[in-house]
Amino acid sequence: MSDAAGLAAAFEEPAFVPYLAAGDPDVEASLEYVEALARGGADAIELGLPFSEPIAEGPTIQQAVVRSLEGGMTPERFFEFVEALDVDVPLVCMTYYNLIYQYGDGEPVVPFVERAAEVGLEGFVVPDLPAEEADRLRAACDEFGLDLVFIVAPTTRGDRLAAIVERVSGYLYVQARLGVTGARSDVSGRTAESLDRLAEQAAADIPKAVGFGISSGEQAAEVVAAGADGVIVGSALVDIVAQGHADDDPPGVVADRLEAKARELKQGALAGAQRPPRPEGT
Amino acid sequence: MSDAAGLAAAFEEPAFVPYLAAGDPDVEASLEYVEALARGGADAIELGLPFSEPIAEGPTIQQAVVRSLEGGMTPERFFEFVEALDVDVPLVCMTYYNLIYQYGDGEPVVPFVERAAEVGLEGFVVPDLPAEEADRLRAACDEFGLDLVFIVAPTTRGDRLAAIVERVSGYLYVQARLGVTGARSDVSGRTAESLDRLAEQAAADIPKAVGFGISSGEQAAEVVAAGADGVIVGSALVDIVAQGHADDDPPGVVADRLEAKARELKQGALAGAQRPPRPEGT
Amino acid sequence: MSVEKKFGDYGGQYVPEALMPAIEELTDAYERYVLNNEDGFMDEFRRRIRDFGGRPTPLERADQLSERYDREVYLKREDLLHGGAHKLNNALGQVLLAKYMGKERIIAETGAGQHGTATAMAAAHLDLPCEIYMGRRDINRQRPNVFRMRLNDAEVTPVDVGRGTLKEAISETMRDWARTVETTHYVIGSIVGPAPFPAMVRDFHSVIGEEIDRQFRERFDEPPGAVVACAGGGSNTMGTFDAFVDGDAELYAVEAGGSSLTVDDEAGVAPHSASLSTGEEGVLHGARTKLLQDDHGQILESHSVSSGLDYAGVGPELAHLVDEGRVVPTNVDDDAALEAFHRLSQEEGVIPALETAHAFGFLEAVAGPETTRDRELPETVVVNVSGRGDKDLEAVVEETDKRDLENAPSMEVFDG
Amino acid sequence: MSVEKKFGDYGGQYVPEALMPAIEELTDAYERYVLNNEDGFMDEFRRRIRDFGGRPTPLERADQLSERYDREVYLKREDLLHGGAHKLNNALGQVLLAKYMGKERIIAETGAGQHGTATAMAAAHLDLPCEIYMGRRDINRQRPNVFRMRLNDAEVTPVDVGRGTLKEAISETMRDWARTVETTHYVIGSIVGPAPFPAMVRDFHSVIGEEIDRQFRERFDEPPGAVVACAGGGSNTMGTFDAFVDGDAELYAVEAGGSSLTVDDEAGVAPHSASLSTGEEGVLHGARTKLLQDDHGQILESHSVSSGLDYAGVGPELAHLVDEGRVVPTNVDDDAALEAFHRLSQEEGVIPALETAHAFGFLEAVAGPETTRDRELPETVVVNVSGRGDKDLEAVVEETDKRDLENAPSMEVFDG
Ligand SMILES: Cc1ncc(COP(=O)(O)O)c(C=O)c1O
Ligand SMILES: Cc1ncc(COP(=O)(O)O)c(C=O)c1O
Numbered sequence A, B: 001m002s003d004a005a006g007l008a009a010a011f012e013e014p015a016f017v018p019y020l021a022a023g024d025p026d027v028e029a030s031l032e033y034v035e036a037l038a039r040g041g042a043d044a045i046e047l048g049l050p051f052s053e054p055i056a057e058g059p060t061i062q063q064a065v066v067r068s069l070e071g072g073m074t075p076e077r078f079f080e081f082v083e084a085l086d087v088d089v090p091l092v093c094m095t096y097y098n099l100i101y102q103y104g105d106g107e108p109v110v111p112f113v114e115r116a117a118e119v120g121l122e123g124f125v126v127p128d129l130p131a132e133e134a135d136r137l138r139a140a141c142d143e144f145g146l147d148l149v150f151i152v153a154p155t156t157r158g159d160r161l162a163a164i165v166e167r168v169s170g171y172l173y174v175q176a177r178l179g180v181t182g183a184r185s186d187v188s189g190r191t192a193e194s195l196d197r198l199a200e201q202a203a204a205d206i207p208k209a210v211g212f213g214i215s216s217g218e219q220a221a222e223v224v225a226a227g228a229d230g231v232i233v234g235s236a237l238v239d240i241v242a243q244g245h246a247d248d249d250p251p252g253v254v255a256d257r258l259e260a261k262a263r264e265l266k267q268g269a270l271a272g273a274q275r276p277p278r279p280e281g282t
Numbered sequence C, D: 001m002s003v004e005k006k007f008g009d010y011g012g013q014y015v016p017e018a019l020m021p022a023i024e025e026l027t028d029a030y031e032r033y034v035l036n037n038e039d040g041f042m043d044e045f046r047r048r049i050r051d052f053g054g055r056p057t058p059l060e061r062a063d064q065l066s067e068r069y070d071r072e073v074y075l076k077r078e079d080l081l082h083g084g085a086h087k088l089n090n091a092l093g094q095v096l097l098a099k100y101m102g103k104e105r106i107i108a109e110t111g112a113g114q115h116g117t118a119t120a121m122a123a124a125h126l127d128l129p130c131e132i133y134m135g136r137r138d139i140n141r142q143r144p145n146v147f148r149m150r151l152n153d154a155e156v157t158p159v160d161v162g163r164g165t166l167k168e169a170i171s172e173t174m175r176d177w178a179r180t181v182e183t184t185h186y187v188i189g190s191i192v193g194p195a196p197f198p199a200m201v202r203d204f205h206s207v208i209g210e211e212i213d214r215q216f217r218e219r220f221d222e223p224p225g226a227v228v229a230c231a232g233g234g235s236n237t238m239g240t241f242d243a244f245v246d247g248d249a250e251l252y253a254v255e256a257g258g259s260s261l262t263v264d265d266e267a268g269v270a271p272h273s274a275s276l277s278t279g280e281e282g283v284l285h286g287a288r289t290k291l292l293q294d295d296h297g298q299i300l301e302s303h304s305v306s307s308g309l310d311y312a313g314v315g316p317e318l319a320h321l322v323d324e325g326r327v328v329p330t331n332v333d334d335d336a337a338l339e340a341f342h343r344l345s346q347e348e349g350v351i352p353a354l355e356t357a358h359a360f361g362f363l364e365a366v367a368g369p370e371t372t373r374d375r376e377l378p379e380t381v382v383v384n385v386s387g388r389g390d391k392d393l394e395a396v397v398e399e400t401d402k403r404d405l406e407n408a409p410s411m412e413v414f415d416g
Helices: A027-039 A059-070 A075-084 A097-102 A110-119 A135-144 A158-167 A190-200 A217-225 A235-246 A251-274 B027-039 B059-070 B075-084 B097-102 B110-119 B135-144 B158-167 B190-200 B217-225 B235-247 B251-274 C017-035 C038-051 C063-069 C087-100 C114-125 C136-141 C143-151 C166-180 C197-205 C207-220 C235-244 C316-323 C334-348 C354-367 C390-401 D017-035 D038-051 D063-069 D087-100 D114-125 D136-141 D143-151 D166-180 D197-205 D207-220 D235-244 D316-323 D334-348 D354-367 D390-401
Strands: A015-021 A045-048 A091-094 A123-125 A147-152 A172-175 A208-211 A230-233 B015-021 B045-048 B091-094 B123-125 B147-152 B172-175 B208-211 B230-233 C059-061 C072-076 C105-110 C130-135 C155-159 C184-186 C226-230 C250-258 C280-284 C287-291 C327-333 C380-384 D059-061 D072-076 D105-110 D130-135 D155-159 D184-186 D226-230 D250-258 D280-284 D287-291 D327-333 D380-384
Touching: A015 A027, A015 A059, A015 A208, A015 A235, A015 A251, A027 A045, A027 A075, A027 A251, A045 A059, A045 A075, A059 A235, A075 A091, A075 A110, A097 A110, A097 D280, A110 A135, A123 A135, A135 A147, A147 A158, A147 D017, A158 D017, A172 A190, A190 A208, A217 A230, A217 A251, A230 A235, A230 A251, A235 A251, B015 B027, B015 B059, B015 B208, B015 B235, B015 B251, B027 B045, B027 B075, B027 B251, B045 B059, B045 B075, B059 B235, B075 B091, B075 B110, B097 B110, B097 C280, B110 B135, B123 B135, B135 B147, B147 B158, B147 C017, B158 C017, B172 B190, B190 B208, B217 B230, B217 B251, B230 B235, B230 B251, B235 B251, C017 C038, C017 C087, C017 C166, C017 C197, C038 C087, C038 D059, C059 C207, C059 D038, C063 C072, C063 C334, C063 C354, C072 C207, C087 C105, C087 C114, C087 C184, C087 C197, C087 C235, C105 C114, C105 C166, C114 C130, C114 C143, C114 D334, C130 C136, C130 C166, C136 C143, C136 C155, C143 C155, C143 D334, C143 D390, C155 C166, C166 C184, C197 C207, C197 C235, C197 C316, C207 C235, C207 C380, C226 C235, C226 C354, C235 C250, C235 C316, C235 C380, C250 C316, C250 C334, C250 C354, C287 C316, C316 C327, C327 C334, C327 C354, C334 C354, C334 C390, C334 D114, C334 D143, C354 C380, C354 C390, C390 D143, D017 D038, D017 D087, D017 D166, D017 D197, D038 D087, D059 D207, D063 D072, D063 D334, D063 D354, D072 D207, D087 D105, D087 D114, D087 D184, D087 D197, D087 D235, D105 D114, D105 D166, D114 D130, D114 D143, D130 D136, D130 D166, D136 D143, D136 D155, D143 D155, D155 D166, D166 D184, D197 D207, D197 D235, D197 D316, D207 D235, D207 D380, D226 D235, D226 D354, D235 D250, D235 D316, D235 D380, D250 D316, D250 D334, D250 D354, D287 D316, D316 D327, D327 D334, D327 D354, D334 D354, D334 D390, D354 D380, D354 D390
Parallel strands: A015 A045, A015 A230, A045 A091, A091 A123, A123 A147, A147 A172, A172 A208, A208 A230, B015 B045, B015 B230, B045 B091, B091 B123, B123 B147, B147 B172, B172 B208, B208 B230, C072 C380, C105 C130, C105 C184, C130 C155, C226 C250, C226 C380, C250 C327, D072 D380, D105 D130, D105 D184, D130 D155, D226 D250, D226 D380, D250 D327
Antiparallel strands: C059 C072, C280 C287, D059 D072, D280 D287
């Protein structure tokens, strides 16, 4: 576990960590939307840098990726986007490894991390980079003081979990269910199971944020009540962007909806902390 | 060689032997057409009893066969057709072996020949019955005093020719060219070759009628000049029937055309006999 | 060995005189090259059918069918032969023979296009010009096979007479041959036509049964109890049976029962193609055999969902073996053939030709869960998979759509 | 033997964490069953690929091509494998492995439908439910293959996102797998994807090269001078090369040169699929390999007249062997591939898949009468005929029509 403390600080109280694809559906609106999330109570924000083959995403985020790419998003424009943002919560770049690898000249990976640090990003989530392949990125993150978040799946156990815990910093992204991203109306029983498993590991003292399928304040509350340190919400928010785009709603109106949704989710997370802890072993 | 003399008698002078499919395009018109050919000078007439798979015929006669079958022609109706004809030249039934074989009850082949004799037919041409398979039909013909004509092809030689000559009676149908029936504007050089070959065989004293592709008086003359005892003409006459049918001409008009064509061909045959004989070996 | 011209009273050479010399020449070549391996003809044939054709084809245990029918069911996989059917055995043999005979040109008829494509492949392989006669109607129904022939550089000549199907194409090819016999060989597509074709075509296909015999004995140390093959003209049938005729195996020839066995004599139409089971003796396309014909001897129009079985005649040797009681003729209707098609595709992962499916329809009829026949099939059965079904996909989808079959998959995926 | 996870720097396991346990389980099963023949897995595989698949496939001397190129040209006839392409080697191997692993369900992606049909056949054969993801656009372009999959009882699930082609289908299949890993095995269709797929898929295909080696030595007592195979993902390629990597034979991997090698960076489009010859290192679909990508690392849309080669990546092992100088990467454009397609069809009577045609296009380019390259090809060459062209007939006719090719047959026969 790295000692970079940036992201972990966001989890002092039950945290709400939203995700949006940067530049969806265009740069200007997208800036407004991210700022709306911050206003709504986000404790940290995951910003997607779109990759053409988003194998870990469900249809909702896939479409967001397509919109952003069609709008001309590139890694460099992504960094400019981050620079242009007026928010004061930590920002995490969520992207696929090939974009990190190809950026800039010289030693692969380093230029991307250096530039990320320069624009003020606090860390990365890279869904197609397993811990075993992550040493190069981990080293660069250490060099520039950034966090590297890993996803833990319901199926992750034993040695694999140990390899992740050894390399993670910032927070652990706990995947609530098998499958890909996408809003769902129930929260899997597996979340609790995963949190229990993590509690038993050396992972005890890193914040655990649960994501994949959370779409309401009530779900956020349940997840936090089950022991999570925070909730990650993506598709439910991207849905709002997509709907607004489809209906040609003014960006201001969409931004208001996002802010309201953010508020609901943040409140849910806070409310969850007030609920009685789960009985052992459920 | 059988000693039945009926058909051979038709070749006392250079003979014209026309072919028509009985019942083409319908029974009534067809009767009129056959009678017109007799008036035009036919020395014998080949009447086709249509078979559904006329493998030895070209497109012209195939279509005639189809018209006749569609008009309801059957072997029994064919015999009635022959009975209804008012002509005084010998009539030959040209058909395929399966119709002869299937007719009537009891010993195959015999009922057909018996009935043919009854209605006054003088002989048969069966293009799909090679000499080797013909003993049964030959015997029945002998029994009822009918002739059995065989076709000799440009490629027929040696043993095969001997087998044919041994079984033939009436006349030899000398095929002018390889291939199937159908009018053509030239007469094959092979005709002369074939006639020479036949002259060398024991076949010297049976009439040789040349057919396949003859369509004009001039061609008839050439063939007779080359040594033939007669000409057989089918497709050129069937063409007249087909054209009349297609144009919806009154049967009387078509019959007149047939009679005129018959006259041309008979005159050609006669004229051929006046020409100087071919130089040896051409 | 001497050339078999007749099988009992069946067979013979009922052809126009103009063809007889060619047929005698062919008979002579068949005897020398095929029967006596002159100039190593058969060695070359065996090498080419192995390297070009893909022989031997496997004998595969059909696990699901064996369970379903509670006996050992084996598949002879002729569908894996180059071109997708047994047809190449004969086409390659005859084209090679034409080459040995010094012929310069190949012609053939085709109905569904299977024999035409096999002949075109063989002619391309052996570098001989080739012309295939095909009814206009068939050309339009069988586009992929026409493409294949053209791609192999064969001429495809449309036959416009009559209904534009196989019968007309055969007659037209005979006409071409009558014109060109001196330089041309006519590759007949089944064990039909004048001698020596029926015996010769059988000989080229008899490798099927020889392989079965060897492959089966390697597993069981004895020959199979029953051998089953579909029968149109009967080439895959006799190719499969030949090695077993002198033994004890039961031999089942499965014909196309079409939509019904009742003939419409008035219209000249048989709604089936079961000449072996229901036909009568007669002469067609050069041979005496069992035929579908009306009372007058006119040939009936035959019908079957499978165009390769859709023929009014059948090989004279099969007719003879049926009369002798050595081969059991039977038939399966269109519906049962389609169901068998789906069953084999789903349960064994082998999509058969519709022709082949008839053989499996018979298995279901005599040994399936709802069998209505009381024939007791032996414990071990080999079925010849005469061809693959790729050529039949559109037809199967269309025919399945018209019916209410038990096991038909939906094709809804296209609807979106 | 131990599992190869990397080939030099290429390969690895770049997949979402949720898939890692399944991949570890698979790695373990691969090691036990495939590498160590536990429970006789490889024996059963070899038996089934023989009896169900039709192995060994022949090695055939191409008489006309040998003459044309003035050297000994041999064809490895994978087109005769059940289903019509090499694909079954891998599909059958993986489905059988899934069965040994106790999986209850099979999924796979498909582009042109070749891998999908092979997987559907194997799943039907081994009685496992099967679902194939296929882009909507591909579904409508490849009707016959969709029919075949449905007939084998596989679900075919249309993928509507994006352009509805292979790339989207792969991503969608990975998503299904991420959801269902515990009970489902994902049968990847080439030597791509995360370890252990590249090594495992190669191992199932390596029988191709082993047979070539044996068959060639039977004739020449030495290995061939050169071995040529087309390369999309590279499964037929490595299957053919594997037995020769440690020897001296020259190994040529022929990619799709498409209409041009010039990339349109603005549109994100490569008008070719030559990732091995022109691509750069990157990470795609679970592996580090050579890719077609823009300056930012976004994957380019690839193009080829042959849909089976139309992929922006390539197997990591091939990328490594190219870097090592052991495999020579080369490419052939659409026009030359079509000409080669017609040449093989006309001169050898073998209608190849369009993918395969590229390998023959290379032969023409280096050894043909108008060769422009000065590479001197060895005296003996084996070309892998990875598949047959039946699936490509409509496409070939259409693409040929658009061009002015030297040797295209006319399809006028349909005009009447
Ligand atoms: C696959 C297949 N099986 C069987 C047949 C029937 O022919 P035969 O009875 O001569 O084997 C055909 C004819 O086209 C065919 O294609
Ligand atoms: C016949 C054939 N050859 C080659 C390929 C290319 O695949 P690979 O490069 O994995 O052999 C395909 C893919 O569909 C194919 O169908």
